[in-house]
Amino acid sequence: MTCNETEARVLSELLEIQNLKTYYPIRSGVIQTTKNYVRAVDDVSLILVKGECLGLVGESGCGKTTLGKTLLRLEKPSAGAVYFNSEENGGGKLLDITTFSGNRLKQLRKRMQIVFQDPTTSLNPRMLIKNIIGEGITIYNLARGREKIDRVAELLNSVGLNRDHMMRYPHEFSGGQRQRIAIARALSTKPDFVILDEPTSALDVSVQAQILNLLIDLKNEYNLTYLFITHHLLVVEHISDRIAVMYLGKIVEISRTKTLFAGALHPYTIALLSAIPYPDPDIRRKRIILTGDVPNPIDPPEGCRFHPRCWLAVERCRIEEPLLEDAGDGHFVACHRKDDLAAEYHTHRYRR
Amino acid sequence: MAEPGTTDSILDIENLKVNFYTYEGVVRAIDEISFGLANGETLGIVGETGCGKSVTVLSILNLILPPGKIEDGTILYHENDSPVNLVEQSDEFMRAIRGNEISMIFQEAGNALNPVLSINRQVSESFLLHRQEELCTLVLKNIEKNLQKKRWPGLLLRYQKAKYTGKLRKARGNNLQYGRYGRLLKRQATELSIKLLESLGIPNPSEVILRYPHELSGGMQQRVVISMALACNPSILIADEPTSNLDVTIQAQILTLIEELKDKYRSSILFITHDLGVVSEIANRVIVLYAGTLVEFARVRELFKKPLHPYTRALLRSVPTPGKNGRLESIRGNVPNLLNPPSGCRFHPRCPEAMEICTQQKPALYVRKDRDGEKHMVACFLYKE
Numbered sequence: 221m222t223c224n225e226t227e228a229r230v231l232s233e234l235l236e237i238q239n240l241k242t243y244y245p246i247r248s249g250v251i252q253t254t255k256n257y258v259r260a261v262d263d264v265s266l267i268l269v270k271g272e273c274l275g276l277v278g279e280s281g282c283g284k285t286t287l288g289k290t291l292l293r294l295e296k297p298s299a300g301a302v303y304f305n306s307e308e309n310g311g312g313k314l315l316d317i318t319t320f321s322g323n324r325l326k327q328l329r330k331r332m333q334i335v336f337q338d339p340t341t342s343l344n345p346r347m348l349i350k351n352i353i354g355e356g357i358t359i360y361n362l363a364r365g366r367e368k369i370d371r372v373a374e375l376l377n378s379v380g381l382n383r384d385h386m387m388r389y390p391h392e393f394s395g396g397q398r399q400r401i402a403i404a405r406a407l408s409t410k411p412d413f414v415i416l417d418e419p420t421s422a423l424d425v426s427v428q429a430q431i432l433n434l435l436i437d438l439k440n441e442y443n444l445t446y447l448f449i450t451h452h453l454l455v456v457e458h459i460s461d462r463i464a465v466m467y468l469g470k471i472v473e474i475s476r477t478k479t480l481f482a483g484a485l486h487p488y489t490i491a492l493l494s495a496i497p498y499p500d501p502d503i504r505r506k507r508i509i510l511t512g513d514v515p516n517p518i519d520p521p522e523g524c525r526f527h528p529r530c531w532l533a534v535e536r537c538r539i540e541e542p543l544l545e546d547a548g549d550g551h552f553v554a555c556h557r558k559d560d561l562a563a564e565y566h567t568h569r570y571r572r
Numbered sequence: 573m574a575e576p577g578t579t580d581s582i583l584d585i586e587n588l589k590v591n592f593y594t595y596e597g598v599v600r601a602i603d604e605i606s607f608g609l610a611n612g613e614t615l616g617i618v619g620e621t622g623c624g625k626s627v628t629v630l631s632i633l634n635l636i637l638p639p640g641k642i643e644d645g646t647i648l649y650h651e652n653d654s655p656v657n658l659v660e661q662s663d664e665f666m667r668a669i670r671g672n673e674i675s676m677i678f679q680e681a682g683n684a685l686n687p688v689l690s691i692n693r694q695v696s697e698s699f700l701l702h703r704q705e706e707l708c709t710l711v712l713k714n715i716e717k718n719l720q721k722k723r724w725p726g727l728l729l730r731y732q733k734a735k736y737t738g739k740l741r742k743a744r745g746n747n748l749q750y751g752r753y754g755r756l757l758k759r760q761a762t763e764l765s766i767k768l769l770e771s772l773g774i775p776n777p778s779e780v781i782l783r784y785p786h787e788l789s790g791g792m793q794q795r796v797v798i799s800m801a802l803a804c805n806p807s808i809l810i811a812d813e814p815t816s817n818l819d820v821t822i823q824a825q826i827l828t829l830i831e832e833l834k835d836k837y838r839s840s841i842l843f844i845t846h847d848l849g850v851v852s853e854i855a856n857r858v859i860v861l862y863a864g865t866l867v868e869f870a871r872v873r874e875l876f877k878k879p880l881h882p883y884t885r886a887l888l889r890s891v892p893t894p895g896k897n898g899r900l901e902s903i904r905g906n907v908p909n910l911l912n913p914p915s916g917c918r919f920h921p922r923c924p925e926a927m928e929i930c931t932q933q934k935p936a937l938y939v940r941k942d943r944d945g946e947k948h949m950v951a952c953f954l955y956k957e
Binding site: 279280394395396397424425426427428429430432433436451453454455457458481491492494495496497498499500501502507508509510512513514 | 620621775789790791792819820821822823824825827828846847848849850852853872873876877886887888890891892893894899900901902903906907
C-alpha cells in the first residue's frame with residue numbers, strides 16, 4: 221500500500237506503517253562485529269483505520285509479535301516509519317513515532333497498549349490487582365486516592381470482575397480471569413489502539429469465547445482499534461474486519477475477512493486455510509500439506525520467500541520478489557501466480 | 573463397534589477412580605470413568621484443562637506417581653484373548669508393556685526428548701529394550717553372511733557368533749535385559765531406527781539421527797517422538813495433545829501422518845486433545861470429559877450433529893466457526909475446583925437446564941441409540957427414561 225490515499229481516508233487513519241524493518245544483528249568474534257541480521261520484520265507497509273480490528277496471522281517465527289512490539293516502540297525499528305494519528309499531538313495529524321523520545325514517547329504510549337499472550341507470566345505475582353491496574357493511572361497522573369480506586373473498580377467492572385477482586389494477587393485467579401485483568405490494565409490509560417498478542421491461545425475454548433465476547437464489547441464501548449495477532453484462523457475470522465497474512469517477515473496477503481475466507485489469492489493463505497481443523501465432521505476438505513518448515517529468517521530464500529514450499533512455484537518466483545499488488549476491493553496480494561491461482565483454486569477448495 | 577466386555581475391544585476401563593493426596597486435601601481427579609477402546613479405532617478424548625484427560629491415559633500405563641493413586645477400578649488389556657488387569661501388574665510387567673504394546677506420544681515434543689542424548693540413542697532405545705531377539709537374529713544373519721564369504725578375520729567373526737548366539741538365548745528367555753548391548757546390536761538398532769524415521773517422512777534420516785533434539789524444528793521433534801512411540805509397532809497408541817504446540821500447517825502434516833500410520837500399523841489410537849476441530853477430523857468415537865467425569869460418549873458425527881449433554885452443547889457453541897458472526901455463546905462460571913467438587917452432577921452449577929435432582933444425585937450413563945443403532949451414552953438426568 222502506498223500513501224496516495226484520499227484526504228478523507230487520511231483523516232480516518234489511525235496508524236500508517238511505511239516500509240518498516242526490524243533487524244536483529246548477529247554479532248560474533250572478539251570485537252563483536254555484526255556478521256548478519258535476523259530479518260524479523262522486512263519491509264512491511266500497512267494502514268490501520270480508526271475503529272477497525274486488523275487480524276495479523278502467521279506461523280511462529282514469522283515476525284508477528286516483533287511487528288507489534290515495533291509499533292509500540294518496544295523494539296527499535298531498523299528502517300521505515302510509523303505514523304500515528306495522535307489527537308493530542310496537534311490534532312488529526314499523522315506523526316512519525318519512530319523519531320519520538322523522552323516525554324513525547326511516554327505520552328504516546330498512553331494511547332497505545334498491549335495485552336500479552338500468557339497472563340500467568342505477564343502479571344507481576346507480587347503486586348495486588350489494585351496496583352497492577354492502577355500503575356498506569358499513577359504514572360500518567362490520571363487520578364489519585366479515592367478517585368483512582370473508583371477508576372480501578374470501574375475498569376474491573378467493565379471486564380466482568382468486581383471491586384472485591386482488587387485486594388488479591390494474580391495467583392488467586394484462573395487463566396481467563398487473569399487475562400481479564402491484563403485487559404483491564406491495558407485499558408487503564410484510555411488508549412486508542414490496543415495490540416492483542418495471542419490473547420486467547422493459552423485459554424480453553426469456553427473461556428476463549430468469554431474473552432472474545434469481552435473484547436468485542438470493549439471495542440464498541442471505548443471505540444478502540446485492535447491489532448489482533450494470532451495463529452488461530454477461526455478466532456481471527458470471528459473478530460477481525462480485515463486480515464493480514466504474514467510469512468517470514470513479509471506481508472503476503474491482506475484483505476477483508478470475508479474476501480479472504482471466500483477467495484484467498486496467495487498459495488500460502490490457501491494452504492493455511494486448508495489446514496484449519498473444522499469442528500464439523502461433515503466438512504472433509506483436501507488438506508494442502510506444505511512440505512518442510514518455515515525457513516530461517518537469517519538467510520531467507522531469494523525471490524518469493526515462499527517458493528521452496530509452494531506447489532505452484534515457477535522460475536520467476538525463484539528470481540524475482542513479488543510485491544503487494546491490488547487485486548481489487550482492498551485485496552492486496554504478493555504473488556506472481558495469482559492469476560493462475562484463481563483457476564487452480566477451484567480444485568483446491570477448502571470448504572464445501 | 574465395541575462395548576466394554578465384548579471381545580471386540582482391546583482395552584476396557586471400568587469405574588476408574590484416581591485421587592491425588594495433596595496438602596490442601598484430596599483432589600478427586602477422576603471419578604468413576606468407564607469406556608472401551610475398540611480394535612483399530614481412533615478414540616478422541618476431549619475436555620478442558622484439568623478435566624482429567626492426561627490422568628486417564630497415564631493411569632492406563634500405570635504412570636500415576638505419588639501423591640496420586642489409582643483408588644479403584646479395572647483397566648483390562650485384551651492381549652492374546654486373555655485379559656490382563658493393568659492396575660494390578662508389577663512394575664516389571666508394565667515395563668515390558670510400555671513402549672512395546674502400549675506406547676505414548678507425549679505433549680510438547682521439546683520436553684519429551686532428552687536434550688543430552690542424540691536422536692539415535694533415544695529412538696534405538698525401544699528396539700534395544702523390546703526387540704532384542706529380532707536384533708540378535710539380524711546380527712547373526714550378518715555374521716553368517718560374512719563367514720560364508722570368508723571375510724577376514726574369521727576368528728573374530730566366530731567369537732562374535734558365539735557371543736550373539738548366547739545373547740539371543742538370553743533374550744528368548746527374558747523379555748527385558750539391562751546392561752551392555754554390544755556394538756553390533758546397537759548398530760543394528762540404528763539401522764532399524766533410520767528406516768523408521770524414513771517411513772515417517774523425515775528427509776535425510778541418516779544425518780538427522782546423529783543430531784540432538786535442539787537442532788531440530790518443532791515439527792521434526794514431534795516426528796521423532798512419534799517414531800519412538802511406533803518403534804515396536806504397538807497395539808495401542810496414546811497421543812496426548814500431539815499437535816497442540818505446533819503451527820497449523822505442521823499440525824496438518826502430523827495429523828495426516830498419524831492417519832497414514834494408523835492404516836499401516838493397524839493400531840488403536842487414543843487421541844487426547846482440547847481442539848474440537850482436530851477431534852472431528854481424526855476420531856471415530858469421542859469421549860467428553862468434564863471435571864473428572866465422563867459426560868458423553870458417542871460416534872464423532874453424532875456428537876457434533878446431535879450433542880445431548882448440556883456441557884457438550886455449550887462447548888460446541890463456544891467454538892468460533894466460519895460464517896457465524898456476532899457473539900459466541902460461552903459457558904457461565906468456571907471449572908470447579910476438584911478439591912471439593914459440586915455434589916451430584918459436577919456440571920450442575922453451570923448448567924442452564926439443571927434440575928432439583930442434579931444437585932443431589934450423580935447421573936448414571938444413560939444409553940441412547942443413534943440413527944444407525946449405535947450407542948450414544950450420556951450422563952445427564954434429562955435423558956433418564
